[in-house]
Amino acid sequence: MQQLSTTRRHLFFWLLCLPFALLTLLSSCTTSRVRQQNTMFRLDGTMADTSKLRRAVNRAERNYIIQPNDYLAIRVYTNEGESIIDPNGELLFGSPTGGGVRQPAGTGRQATNRGGGVQNGGTEFLVQNDGLVRLPMVGDVKLSGYTLLEADSVLKGRYNEFYQQPFVTTQVSNNRIVILGAVGGSSGQIIPLVNDNMNLIEVLALAGGIDGGAVTGIGTNRVGRADNIRLIRGDLKNPRVQVIDLTSFAGMRQANLQVEPNDIIYVEPVRRPFFEAVGDIAPLFSIVSGLAGLATTIIYLSIALRNNN
CATH class of the missing domain: 3.10.560.10 (Outer membrane lipoprotein wza domain like)
Known part of the structure; x- marks a missing residue:
């Protein structure tokens, strides 16, 4: 009878250890698979x-090629950019001659600086999917596929019809x-x-x-x-x-x-396999520990009741 009781206790012990062994094996495989998925x-x-x-x-x-969905910051100056080179400070720096040009609806946006403010005289124009850019006064101009220097030359030729000796600067603002x-x-x-x-x-x-x-x-x-x-x-x-x-x-x-x-x-x-494995199995370990503790309590209570009887 004593030998049978000892055998039952060993059996109960191994039954309690089996879930932990299976949980450890499963968690190691899961952790390895999750680690591969996260790489x-x-x-x-x-x-x-x-x-x-x-x-x-x-x-x-290395010259960047203008592509569709780029935003171009385009500025036009007269007299070969006289307002840019202004040693006497008599001209407004960076502002197109004759005041700002009205921007057609849906063609561009105001350029913002790093702090979120609006730059003086700066306007950005969207390169559409067909490579065209709609600009004030000159209309649609194909700029996709050109470098920035080539775009400056193209725009200079178009604005030459309206201004004397235009100077054009083009910059991609959303790179x-x-x-x-x-x-x-x-x-x-x-x-x-x-x-x-x-x-x-x-x-x-x-x-x-x-x-x-x-x-x-x-x-x-x-x-x-x-x-x-x-x-x-x-x-x-x-x-x-x-x-x-x-x-x-x-x-x-x-x-x-x-x-x-x-x-x-x-x-x-x-990758830290040990810490990742611990983090992965911690919730499951808590659940299994609670169930194992409950099962152990029930088993020992049942054994105690049988011995008393």
Whole structure:
């Protein structure tokens, strides 16, 4: 009888341990699968076309090509831009001669500065899907496919009918870069290109730096991998990808490349399997612990009642 009671106790013990073993195995598999799902832009070894991308970004002449959905900040001056070069301060800086030009409805928007205010004399015009831009006085002008310098020449010829010796400046005002991953303490940011010569390191600095890469980042829940930064460029259906390592000077030289509008930069977070597994199984562990405690109490009460009888 004593041997039977001991056997029952061992059986009850293993029955209580079995859910914990199954839970641990399930959570480890789930954590590994979730970790793979949370890793963006995984490479299969054939996607990282580093040589072509380096040749593309290191070419001598880099001129942005105007594309549909771009916003162009266009300013027209007379007398070869006399109002821009004004050493005596007698002219209004940056304002088109003869006052502002009325903007047709639905063709553009007022340019805003970094602080959200309105710039004097600045107006932005949308490049439509067909490549045309509707401008005051000259009407529709096709600018898609031109560089900014070529667009200046085209607009100069069109405004030459209305002004003497026009001087035109064109600038794309909505160029930006998308940053994802462990950067700046957030999951994603959109960084505006303040100039055409920004490089990768400048963009990372504007985004707040790689998580965990500074003293203030110590103790944060997420740390970025400086040896696995992915620069994605071109058509998203067939992008060019370069993996950059900032942990070495060789990687620094490679990373000192200029970024282009619509680039995607992804900094992969450092994976911590143990802490991620603990975080994943903590809710389930609490439930199973409660059920196991309840089952143990019921079993011992039933055994005690049988012994008393």
